[in-house]
Amino acid sequence: MQSYQKPTIQKLQTGLMNKFAGVNSLKHRVKSEIAGVAVEDLVTEFGSPLFVYSEKALRRKFRSIKNAFTTRYPDVTFGWSYKTNYLKAICAIFHQEGAMAELVSKMEYDKAKNLGIPGNQIILNGPHKPFDTLLAAIKDGVIVNIDHFDEIEDLEKIASILEKTITVGIRLNLDAGIQPCWSRFGFNLESGQAMEAVQRIANSGKLRLRGLHSHIGTFITDENAYARQVEKMVKFGYEVEDRFGWRMEYIDIGGGFPSRSRLKGVYHAAEVMLPSIDDFAEAICNALWQHLKPGHTPKLIIESGRAMVDEAGTMITSVCGTKRLPNGTPAYVMDAGVNLLFTSFWYRFDIALDRVIPGTWENSVIYGPMCMNIDVIDEGISLPPLSRGDRLVISTVGAYNNTQWLQFIEYRPNVVLITENGDVELIRAAEDLSDLDRREYLPTRLQPTVSYCA
Numbered sequence: 426m427q428s429y430q431k432p433t434i435q436k437l438q439t440g441l442m443n444k445f446a447g448v449n450s451l452k453h454r455v456k457s458e459i460a461g462v463a464v465e466d467l468v469t470e471f472g473s474p475l476f477v478y479s480e481k482a483l484r485r486k487f488r489s490i491k492n493a494f495t496t497r498y499p500d501v502t503f504g505w506s507y508k509t510n511y512l513k514a515i516c517a518i519f520h521q522e523g524a525m526a527e528l529v530s531k532m533e534y535d536k537a538k539n540l541g542i543p544g545n546q547i548i549l550n551g552p553h554k555p556f557d558t559l560l561a562a563i564k565d566g567v568i569v570n571i572d573h574f575d576e577i578e579d580l581e582k583i584a585s586i587l588e589k590t591i592t593v594g595i596r597l598n599l600d601a602g603i604q605p606c607w608s609r610f611g612f613n614l615e616s617g618q619a620m621e622a623v624q625r626i627a628n629s630g631k632l633r634l635r636g637l638h639s640h641i642g643t644f645i646t647d648e649n650a651y652a653r654q655v656e657k658m659v660k661f662g663y664e665v666e667d668r669f670g671w672r673m674e675y676i677d678i679g680g681g682f683p684s685r686s687r688l689k690g691v692y693h694a695a696e697v698m699l700p701s702i703d704d705f706a707e708a709i710c711n712a713l714w715q716h717l718k719p720g721h722t723p724k725l726i727i728e729s730g731r732a733m734v735d736e737a738g739t740m741i742t743s744v745c746g747t748k749r750l751p752n753g754t755p756a757y758v759m760d761a762g763v764n765l766l767f768t769s770f771w772y773r774f775d776i777a778l779d780r781v782i783p784g785t786w787e788n789s790v791i792y793g794p795m796c797m798n799i800d801v802i803d804e805g806i807s808l809p810p811l812s813r814g815d816r817l818v819i820s821t822v823g824a825y826n827n828t829q830w831l832q833f834i835e836y837r838p839n840v841v842l843i844t845e846n847g848d849v850e851l852i853r854a855a856e857d858l859s860d861l862d863r864r865e866y867l868p869t870r871l872q873p874t875v876s877y878c879a
């Protein structure tokens with residue numbers, strides 16, 4: 426039922442024109458099901474808001490990215506970037522597909538071990554590797570990529586404790602011609618710092634370098650940046666070989682491939698803007714073949730996160746209130762906001778209705794449920810008149826949201842996985858007060874009493 430609204434006179438807008446004469450219109454954008462399951466049924470059973478993952482989409486994406494590389498280079502391994510999405514079920518699917526675990530903290534290391542991932546299937550990166558985690562990782566046969574000089578010192582100590590030579594990798598940062606140029610992780614190549622680190626590793630007499638890592642950024646839209654990265658890494662590897670006699674066993678190029686989503690301020694649709702995964706694979710593998718010595722094919726490790734998982738994740742959210750702003754713009758308060766959709770700070774989401782809704786389409790604003798001014802999902806989207814309970818289907822939300830979401834003001838909702846058979850499985854239950862309560866202690870003296878409230 427449509428609730429009564431005070432009539433207002435206003436200019437009709439059918440969406441904002443952009444410079445390519447496109448209109449940010451939702452017209453005809455109806456998604457009544459996700460991976461074959463009706464949105465209506467999902468909400469009835471699991472509530473709103475709801476995160477929904479498609480197992481078919483996850484596996485299909487992994488295989489297509491893997492295929493793009495394995496058809497061009499003989500030795501390719503993927504490391505699943507836990508920070509992109511460390512829901513157990515999601516990690517388990519990628520591990521089943523053959524991915525190693527790519528970890529950047531003790532917490533992620535604990536998660537992978539808890540999932541039963543053996544050390545030889547783990548890559549430990551990241552700027553903070555606590556000593557005990559590093560020690561456990563080395564004992565466990567993990568690939569460790571060193572971030573800074575203090576870590577070299579830690580590893581020397583560990584080699585002394587274990588009384589053996591430890592093989593390690595180092596992380597490089599380098600100028601691959603993209604902005605911003607990340608220089609805070611690992612050792613800088615161009616300044617000579619990276620070679621200094623290798624020298625230090627050699628001097629220790631307890632460590633041996635076996636591989637190189639670098640991760641040049643995220644949502645990289647130029648495949649040639651990877652070609653430049655690979656060229657620099659390979660050349661550096663041969664310089665190390667010439668000086669120290671260590672031949673590189675692996676070249677780990679990190680992640681950073683974009684997903685098919687639209688960044689804010691970008692007019693073109695993703696398909697027009699972005700190189701395909703084949704373009705990336707072609708640029709990377711060509712650069713390898715061009716710069717590697719004949720007969721030397723080090724393992725190519727790829728840590729793609731976002732591109733693997735983003736499109737497999739969808740969010741369902743419902744209108745909990747409708748209003749008109751003073752200028753007449755319709756605004757909707759949804760039950761999910763930036764607390765659950767951290768990537769809304771960068772993405773212009775693809776937002777669909779779950780059914781056809783009649784009425785005049787107007788430029789509208791979508792707010793989240795938080796009592797915070799920043800909680801805006803879309804500031805200008807063409808929508809028909811929505812009522813309480815109407816639903817929006819938001820994609821792509823599989824990358825970074827279920828790790829960066831906040832337990833802030835609201836509880837975090839259910840997350841479900843739709844299997845390849847179309848069954849729906851709960852993979853993370855909605856939180857309740859007990860999740861907050863179990864970590865807190867209230868000193869007895871502060872216990873509220875009746876008189877306290879009187």
Ligand SMILES: *Cc1c(COP(=O)(O)O)cnc(C)c1O
Binds near residue numbers: 509550551679681
């Ligand atoms: C975050 C991260 C990744 C994954 O990056 P995406 O942009 O999600 O592909 C890979 N490797 C390292 C070291 C990272 O920190």
